[in-house]
Amino acid sequence: MSRPPLGGQGRAPIPVTPGTGRFLVLVCVFVCAACGLVYELELVALASYLMGDSVTQASVVLSVMVFAMGLGSLAAKRLRCRAAAGFGLVEAGLALVGGCSAMALYAVFAWTGGWGGAWSEGPRWVLVGISLGIGVLIGAEVPLLMVLIQRIRRQDPGGAVADLFAADYVGALVGGLAFPFVLLPLLGQLTGALLTGAVNAVAGGALVLGLFRRDLSARGRWLLLVANVVVLSLLATAWVLVDDFERAARHAMFGAHVRVAEQTAVQEVVLTGGRSGPLGLYLDGRLRVSGRDARAYYATLVDPAMRGPHARVLVLGGGDGLAAREVLRHPGVRRVDVVDSDPGVVRLARTDPALSALNGRALSDPRVRVSTGDVFGRLRAAPGDLPYDVVICDLPDPGLTDSTKLYSQEFYGLVGRVLSPAGRVVVHG
Incomplete structure (x- = not known):
């Protein structure tokens, strides 16, 4: 005799028509794909800002993530019998890890005294570890969504895959355009990542608890709701504290005399000193002008x-x-x-x-x-x-x-x- 799936998942009807259900799943795919690409671009941008050599940082982040997505797809095979609960937990974890990834990477850089040259052991593994974790969670999404969309109405696997990938690729396009043209200039790197995590958690939790809630036991619904509330609470707390965090991180990086810190359309500009000590102008974290030797430097550059x-x-x-x-x-x-x-x-x-x-x-x-x-x-x-x-x-x-x-x-x-x-x-x- 076969054992029923854990978590109460069966063939319980969804609370909407199959056409509406499929549309809601594809909307969730679209949103999650946009969030996933924002996480990737955020890590590339922040690692390039902190360490320079953007080609290397992009290669590390993207290659690790693509590898991890393969691992996540394999791991998701064990969750197919609990696809709704598994997808809800994956999205909650992805929202927390992806949303806080920028703050974690920035904190490691600010409070470990830099990268010790191009790389130092601690920050290198933080970047790789975050990329690996996000990649595994992103990779687990599509196999679980494939089960859920087939759960609503059976169709040939090729058609289901085409629908999922179409929504996924369009969402990635929107996320890829939203990051440089909306999130980065309007919110900045840290706040943009936190907002993306909140959107990710709401989309995943709403799909499972709204559309597939009958596939979960009462205990499973309660646990998933608590998990999403905790994730959203942590992201909201980080949002409230992000200005204080950035201020403390800048002081750790540039000293206690930071006067101006702003994100222009091109780069982050930080001015230190001037009133209390020599002036320092930092562009994307790199010293551009030092009041101690500016006159001698520019005389050497220009006079010959x-x-x-x-x-x-x-x-x-x-x-x-x-x-x-x-x-x-x-x-x-x-x-x-x-x-x-x-x-x-x-x-x-x-x-x-x-x-x-x-x-x-x-x-x-x-x-x-x-x-x-x-x-x-x-x-x-x-x-x-x-x-x-x-x-x-x-x-x-x-x-x-x-x-x-x-x-x-x-x-x-x-x-x-x-x-x-x-x-x-x-x-x-």
């Missing part, structure tokens, strides 16, 4: 290139105004064009008292013209009939994918096109 004709000067990067300040110290400069990718940095260079004092208010000089946008694209569109005598490349290090093209043969070909025959170009090395 200014030994010759220098009436027209192009500064690529340099939105902090320090390279322009050094250029303007030389007599005979008639025009300085500054092209920077981040208007937020330019605004701070003009309005922050400490930073504008350090750059000598160079960006307000009538000879200086500032434009913002993609440096590579602006250089490509620059007219070649008015060549520059000097081009100063005050650019970020090529540790991130976005900046590597600024150290390519194509980039230097464009620089040569706008340079006069006797012109000079200087590059930080």
Whole structure:
């Protein structure tokens, strides 16, 4: 005699028509797929921000996750007889792990003294462990959903798989677009991950407790409800404390004198000191300007290139105004064009008292013209009939994918096109 499935799962009817039930399952697939891709992109973005070398971080996170998804699919075979309860628990766990993943990774970085070079043992395994856990849980979703959608109405397996994958891929598209264009600019990395986790928990819990509640015993429904309430409570608590957490993490990373911390459309900008100690400008966690040696550094960068004709000067990067300040110290400069990718940095260079004092208010000089946008694209569109005598490349290090093209043969070909025959170009090395 066969044993009935645990948790009370049988062939109890669902409380809606089969067509409505299938639609609700596919909506849940769509939402869960969007959340899963946000978790992946969040880990890639945060690991790149903390460690640099975005190609390596993306490769580690995505390859570990894809491998783990295979493990999760295999593990889900044991839960097929309890598909509703298993899916509900998987989504609750995924919401908690994925929603808190950014805070966990940021905390390890902030309070372990950095990464000890490119990697250190603790943070490396935290990143891999989180990627592995999220991947296993994501991989378990589709096999369980396949059982649930067949539970509503039998159809050929190929058609069911096509429906699930269509909803999954469209959801991934929406999640992939929502992360850079909505979540990251409006909420930031940590809050965006917490909101995604809450949406994930609500979608999974609502599907199981609403549509498949008769497949669970009374005890199973109660346990799943408690699990989701606990997860949502933890995410809500983290949401309330996220500002204090970020403030404490920044102090651990940058010291106690953080004055400005904002997420621009391009990067995170942090200003320290200025009133109490030397000024520090950090872009995506990396020191860009130090008040201790800024004058000596920019004199070394700019002065050798200014030994010759220098009436027209192009500064690529340099939105902090320090390279322009050094250029303007030389007599005979008639025009300085500054092209920077981040208007937020330019605004701070003009309005922050400490930073504008350090750059000598160079960006307000009538000879200086500032434009913002993609440096590579602006250089490509620059007219070649008015060549520059000097081009100063005050650019970020090529540790991130976005900046590597600024150290390519194509980039230097464009620089040569706008340079006069006797012109000079200087590059930080």
